[in-house]
Amino acid sequence: MALTSGQQAAYQGLACALLYLSEGVPKDLSAFDIDICENPPMTMPVQGIKPAIAPPTMWICEHCDSVYQRRVLACGEVARCTRCGALLARHHYLGVRGMLALVLTAMVVFVQANIWPIVTLGLNGHMISTTLWGCIVMMWHEHSQVVAIIAACTLFFFPIGKMLLLGWVLLYARQGVRAPGFRWAMVTLHQIGPWTMSEVFVLGTLVAIVKAHMYFDVVPNAGVFAYGVLMLIITAFASIDVRELWDVTVDRPA
Amino acid sequence: MCPRCGSALHHRKTASYVRCWALLIAAFFFYIPANVLPIMRTVSVGDVDDNTIFSGVIELWVKGSPDLAIIVFTASIVVPVLKFFALGLLLISSQRRSGWAQRQRAKLFRLVEFIGYWSMLDVFVVALLTALVQFGFFSQVEPLPGVVFFGLTVVITMVASMTFDPRLIWDGRDYDD
Numbered sequence: 304m305a306l307t308s309g310q311q312a313a314y315q316g317l318a319c320a321l322l323y324l325s326e327g328v329p330k331d332l333s334a335f336d337i338d339i340c341e342n343p344p345m346t347m348p349v350q351g352i353k354p355a356i357a358p359p360t361m362w363i364c365e366h367c368d369s370v371y372q373r374r375v376l377a378c379g380e381v382a383r384c385t386r387c388g389a390l391l392a393r394h395h396y397l398g399v400r401g402m403l404a405l406v407l408t409a410m411v412v413f414v415q416a417n418i419w420p421i422v423t424l425g426l427n428g429h430m431i432s433t434t435l436w437g438c439i440v441m442m443w444h445e446h447s448q449v450v451a452i453i454a455a456c457t458l459f460f461f462p463i464g465k466m467l468l469l470g471w472v473l474l475y476a477r478q479g480v481r482a483p484g485f486r487w488a489m490v491t492l493h494q495i496g497p498w499t500m501s502e503v504f505v506l507g508t509l510v511a512i513v514k515a516h517m518y519f520d521v522v523p524n525a526g527v528f529a530y531g532v533l534m535l536i537i538t539a540f541a542s543i544d545v546r547e548l549w550d551v552t553v554d555r556p557a
Numbered sequence: 558m559c560p561r562c563g564s565a566l567h568h569r570k571t572a573s574y575v576r577c578w579a580l581l582i583a584a585f586f587f588y589i590p591a592n593v594l595p596i597m598r599t600v601s602v603g604d605v606d607d608n609t610i611f612s613g614v615i616e617l618w619v620k621g622s623p624d625l626a627i628i629v630f631t632a633s634i635v636v637p638v639l640k641f642f643a644l645g646l647l648l649i650s651s652q653r654r655s656g657w658a659q660r661q662r663a664k665l666f667r668l669v670e671f672i673g674y675w676s677m678l679d680v681f682v683v684a685l686l687t688a689l690v691q692f693g694f695f696s697q698v699e700p701l702p703g704v705v706f707f708g709l710t711v712v713i714t715m716v717a718s719m720t721f722d723p724r725l726i727w728d729g730r731d732y733d734d
Contacts, residue, residue, distance in 0.1 A: 367663065486563050507679075
């Protein structure tokens with residue numbers, strides 16, 4: 304069900320007021336289920352809170368809708384939902400600049416991983432090597448077009464889209480400004496998030512090397528090392544919550 | 558609409574039970590041929606050898622390295638089966654509004670979401686071997702229909718776990734208050 308902005312303001316107002324009423328409690332991050340506040344007491348200041356302008360003061364658990372008052376996390380701290388245990392937020396070591404540097408590195412490594420061959424096989428002096436696109440084209444010609452499309456999307460288009468969008472957004476975020484198309488970029492990033500599988504491909508390469516090693520001479524090429532580095536960068540990125548960018552940037556003055 | 562990002566707001570994901578059940582059942586129908594049909598054909602000097610997912614694991618265990626065999630076994634057999642059981646369990650228990658082990662079930666859901674895409678491992682292995690082993694008469698690897706079904710199973714189970722709304726777990730009687 305879609306909420307109007309008025310309803311949304313009301314909900315946020317209710318949650319704010321609830322937290323305000325129980326001032327002593329939020330320090331230990333106790334949970335408030337949003338369902339509790341369906342019958343508001345008459346004294347609540349429902350009006351006058353504009354969700355688009357007011358700085359976010361709460362965390363809402365993505366998994367069970369419990370509401371918490373935000374607080375600044377110290378180095379290494381992780382906030383979890385007391386009800387379901389899901390991650391609410393974690394302290395970020397990297398600022399916007401650090402993230403941008405990481406994305407640029409990932410882009411360079413990604414290009415290398417894609418243009419250099421991954422592995423070379425040898426049999427009776429005959430050598431064959433391949434790249435990611437070699438695999439995709441081969442699967443297409445071998446009547447497995449579905450697999451070719453899945454591989455092309457999850458190993459090439461989504462990862463590169465993710466890096467380009469993130470790079471674009473971060474480039475502007477350095478000045479605390481939202482890039483043109485910021486909304487669209489952030490929503491798209493959220494949607495393609497689970498569909499990038501480069502790290503699975505690295506493990507797949509390892510298994511393929513071991514399998515091929517039973518029958519052929521195997522020479523790992525530069526591509527596989529580039530993929531290894533890419534995997535490390537992706538792991539570093541996994542702990543970063545890009546939603547934070549909504550808080551550190553503002554819309555450009557018209 | 559969200560005033561910030563423009564996405565539609567919703568109390569709950571739309572028709573979560575129906576969609577999740579439908580996708581789970583569809584994935585299960587794809588999963589049967591994925592396991593029965595061979596995923597890869599190895600031809601070497603006229604010798605034809607068809608491999609299913611399971612025989613691939615056994616081959617790796619016997620000839621190569623048992624540690625990698627365990628990884629492949631986990632990714633291509635344990636994870637999909639676990640996903641079917643876990644999502645089925647979550648759906649049934651939430652539909653009964655059960656208050657049983659809510660926290661653990663919430664954790665189970667996050668586990669399913671996290672490990673889901675690692676099942677793609679075998680699909681990528683077949684793709685790489687197909688591209689690499691092209692020595693004509695001496696040795697050749699071809700993908701077989703099993704790998705297509707398997708890839709689809711993984712994608713559909715991933716979509717299924719995305720349509721499940723974890724908030725449904727908490728709709729039951731609350732025992733923890």
